[in-house]
Amino acid sequence: MLIVLKQGVDGSYIEQFLNMMRLNYGLKCEVIERSNKKLIALSEKESEKVDMNLLYSFDCVNYVMKSDEIDEFDGEKFRRCNTTVNVGDYIIGKDRFCVVGGPCSVESEEQLWLIADRIKSAGVKFLRGGAFKPRTSPYSFQGLGKKGIELLLNVKRKTGLCVVTELVDLKYLDLFSDVDIIQVGARNMQNFEMLRQLGKCDKPILLKRGISSTIHEWLMSAEYILSGGNKNVILCERGIRTYETFTRNTLDISAVSIIKKISDLPIIVDPSHAAGIKWLVEPLAKAAVAAGADGVMVEVHNCPAKALSDGKQSLNLDEFDDFMNNIKPFVHASNKNML
Ligand SMILES: [Mn+2]
Structure with missing residues (x-):
């Protein structure tokens, strides 16, 4: 087991932590330095005595790696990036809370404008909209493709809204040069070649969590982008697959707080895809705020009744206004400002 200590922590806290390790577990552990990091290494046998969750209750602990994860440790891993990501004139992370709104799919110019105008009036700065749609069935609407990107960029030019849209295949990457945030969808979270290529650009990447991926696998996917030099990664928790069928997925709200604890990357939550039901979107968004999400x-x-995709989970324009008004007090109560 490798215990990675936080940088810049007062020596007395580390001493307290080492004392706890000695007294509670009878371990004679020492702090070593590697790649500018303070680490405590424990043998497999020693690790068996230690309760990982207790370690995390100490403020000086940044991240705990199990033995089988150590091979992946490059000395720089996690918490080496900015806590914020710049998108256009805006900053995502820290004390700001961002709302990204928009349709599942870009369906027409008229549809996109109706939505963009209203969300902008409601104070939103980021417009989402799928141009390329990875759908479960090949017979479902697959998106407008290139035309959809053009419609989004046209709205961007005229409104100043930042645009978030999904890249489903690297062959379309050239079309994304004016897109503000490139989304990597849940299905592509482990498309390592795509992640590696996105590590070579400097565009903000919204990395959704795969529906069956662990937090560790998700962070390793982020590493593919970060290690290529692109530090602008924003994580997005969008629900995972469990045995529950009432909801489309199960929102893993604990993942939000865990990411905040072990990684410096901003994290936003997608309650729409997690729930699959529109009345759940607001309560889940409030839970996301409480758990520390950045947006x-x-x-x-x-x-929504006529939407070509995900109508059941989409708020209509009036409902979205209410949503914005209702989450604001929660955002302020969590000491963040609406972006
Ligand atoms: Mn959708």
Whole structure:
């Protein structure tokens, strides 16, 4: 087991921690330095005595790696990046809370404008919209493709809204040069070649969590981008697959607080895809705020009943106004400001 200590922590806290290790577990552990990091290494046998969750209750502990994860440790891993990501004129992370709103799919110019105008009036700075849609069925609407990107960029030019849209294949990357945030969807979270290529650009990447991925696997996917030199990674928790069928997925709210604890990357929550039900979007968004999320991404449609994808989980325009008003007090109570 490798215990990575936080940088810049007062020596007396570390001493306290070492004393606890000695008294509670009878371990004679020492702090070593590697790649500018303070570490405590424990043998496999010693690790068996230690309760990992107790270690995390100490403020000086940054991250605990189990023995089988140590091979992946490059001395720089986690907490080496900015706590914020710049997108256009905005900063995501720290004391700001961002809302990304928009339709699941860009369906037409008229539809996109109806939604963009209203979310902008509600104070939103980031417009989402799928142009390329990875759908479970090949017979479902696959998105407008290139035309969809053009419509998004046209709205961006005229409104100043930042645009978030998904890249499903590297062959389309050239079309994304003016897109503000490139989304890597849950299905592509472990498309390592795509991640590696995105590590070579400097564009903000919104990395959604795969529906069956552990937090560790998700962070390792982020590493593929970060290790290529692109430090602008924003994580997005969007629900994982469990035995529960009432909701589309199960929002792993604990993942938000865990990411905040062990990684410096900003994290936003997508309650729409987690729930799959529109009335759950607001309570889950409030839970996300409470857990420390840096923002939420919500599906909004001018006429959800006629939406070509994900209508059931999309808020209509009036509902979205209410949503914005209702989450604001929660955001302020968590000492953040709405972006
Ligand atoms: Mn969707």
